[in-house]
Amino acid sequence: xxxxxxRIRWRDGHGTxxxxxxxxxxxxxxxxxxxxxxxxxxxxxxxxLLLTPAASVHTLRMRFAIDVAxxxxxxxxxxxxxxxxxxxxxxxLRARHVLEAEAGAMAAWGLGAGLRVTVSAA
Numbered sequence: 001x002x003x004x005x006x007r008i009r010w011r012d013g014h015g016t017x018x019x020x021x022x023x024x025x026x027x028x029x030x031x032x033x034x035x036x037x038x039x040x041x042x043x044x045x046x047x048x049l050l051l052t053p054a055a056s057v058h059t060l061r062m063r064f065a066i067d068v069a070x071x072x073x074x075x076x077x078x079x080x081x082x083x084x085x086x087x088x089x090x091x092x093l094r095a096r097h098v099l100e101a102e103a104g105a106m107a108a109w110g111l112g113a114g115l116r117v118t119v120s121a122a
Contacts, residue, residue, distance in 0.1 A: 010052045010121065017048050017099070018118040019109045024048055024101075028121060039066065044102055050119060054098040056091035059083045065103035069111060070095035076116045080106050 010030035017026040025047030029035045035051050040061055051057065057068055062085045070078040070092040078092055082103050099106075099117070111117070 010050075013122060015050075015119055015121040017050070018120070019111050020115070022109060024109065026050055026119065028052065028119075039100060045100070048099050048101040048105070051098040051100065053096055055093070055095040057083070057089045057098050057100065059085045059087045059089075062086075067101045067103055067106040067111075069099040069106060071097040071099060071117070073097075074116070075119060077111060077113050079113050080111060 010028055012031050012034045013028050015026045015028055017024040027045070027047070027049045029038060029049060029051050035054060038051065038057070039045055039049060041063075043063055045066075055070070059066060065082060065084045067080060067082050068089060069080045072078060072094055073096045075097065078095055081089075083089060106112075
């Protein structure tokens, strides 16, 4: 079991997101450059994108609406919201990671506040 003070060191790449026993493809953006780029310039995303570390996001210059889940250090969902393009999200004080997916995807996965997700990096 992982201690509370132990931190996970993420790297850019791909992995798997497990929500309520269902697996989804995942991209991991851990470097400054990858987090800054995020979903900009894309027409969609297969699965989800994990921004780490991150406590807020924006949808400036994005082409589509997204679902945003704010996660604690232990990957428990603090809140989920849908953001249309050209919006600024408010920072969440306890958030350490942000999960992004196409609008409607998180509801379809059953992702909501209080749920803990699992991430495995490839």
